[in-house]
Amino acid sequence: MNIVIVDDNLTNLMIIEKILQKDGYDRIVKLSSAKELYEYLQLDGPKTAEVPVDLILLDLMMPEIDGVEACRTILAQERYQDLPIIFVTAMGDSYKMAEAMDAGALDYVMKPINKIELLARIRSVLRLKQEKDLRKERDRRIQFELDLAKQVQLSMLSHPIQDEKVSISAVYRPSFELAGDLYAWHQISPNRYAVILLDMMGHGISSSLMCMYIYSVLKDTIVEFGDPESVMKELNRRMNQLHFPDSLINYYFTAIYFVLDTEQQTIEYVNAGHPAGIAIVDNEVKLLTEGCCAIGFFEDIEVAKEVIHYSEEARLLLFTDGLSEWLEEEYEDATSKIIRTLQEKENDTPALILQQIQQSAEPLNVPKDDMCLVMISAKA
Secondary structure, eight states, X not given: OEEEEEOSOHHHHHHHHHHHHHTTOXXXXXXXXXXXXXXXXXXXXXXXXXXXXXXXXXXXXXXXXXXXXXXXXXXXXXXXXXXXXXXXXXXXXXXXXXHHHHTTOOEEEESSOOHHHHHHHHHHHHHHHHHHXXXXXXXXXXXXXXXXXXXXXXXXXXXXXEOSSEEEEEEEEOSSSXXXXXXXXXXXXXXXXXXXEEEESSOHHHHHHHHHHHXXXXXXXXXXXXXXXXXXXXXXXXXXXXXXXXXXXXXXXXXXXXXXXXXXXXXXXXXXXXXXXXXXXXXXXXXXXXXXXXXXXXXXOOOOOEEEEOSSEEEEEEEOHHHHHHHHTTOSOXXXXXXXXXXXXXXXXXXXXXXXXXXXXXXXXXXXXXXXXXXXXXXX
């Protein structure tokens, strides 16, 4: 336990030192000015240096730099922002004391020093510091776990596909460290590709965990069932296997799932309560609206799929409601805005499409939800 005493009066320094030593505090540093304190704390040193003190007992009235200014300067440093400071003063001016406490000190002791009062206030402030340190350590552990979960979540996302007939890629802009959006695709056979974009309700850890659960069953479901109707029913069954009897929250997700067949030149899809995907098929715009309700609401759902045929080329853009709701703050018809951008930027990637939309939509509020775009191009 390192305690620094700062006072321009040598007698006061000795008195406080003796009080602390008799109570078992043996690592004490005595300084006579704020300048000496600045040098001891190495305010101009490396920002990552270890904090060399646990508590400062600071005289309020000192020449050149008084205690209030010194307190503000020290606590303004990021690495010292939680450092406990107790003012020791003979001044009884209530306005000055209010200014001193506003500077960030945790307490004060009046001169002449009352031994019992001084030690009680030191113990109180050190207990508070210990609680803060425990919270900071817990926050560090939580942040580490969040970073790990984020890396796991990102590792689940499919890598782009680029071959002679098919191009599939995506862009992902989570609003939080952990998000509720998930995209994935899988080549079922040499000519068939399954693609899904889903948006789990909510944000943060719970939504991320639900996404991971769906991801864990997704590949097997796609391989086993393949057909969009059957896949959606199976995912709905899986969601209903999760029971939260004491929770008022009903977890669900919206999604678009489709199977692209480059040999038959077909797109079979189901939209489960998701924003309508956009398909430009042989230069004709189609909205992907056919399907069912969101997945997880009901035990049994009726699912209807639609089949789209193309003869030369098909381009599809799927997106989550984070994009459409954000755009609707500025535009009445967000879908029309996205369609125009997609038509104007025929060869752009999803990242460039999103960048173009954002640039043309400025100034807008900061997005409040995750944004995800998946783009698919197929040629005959």
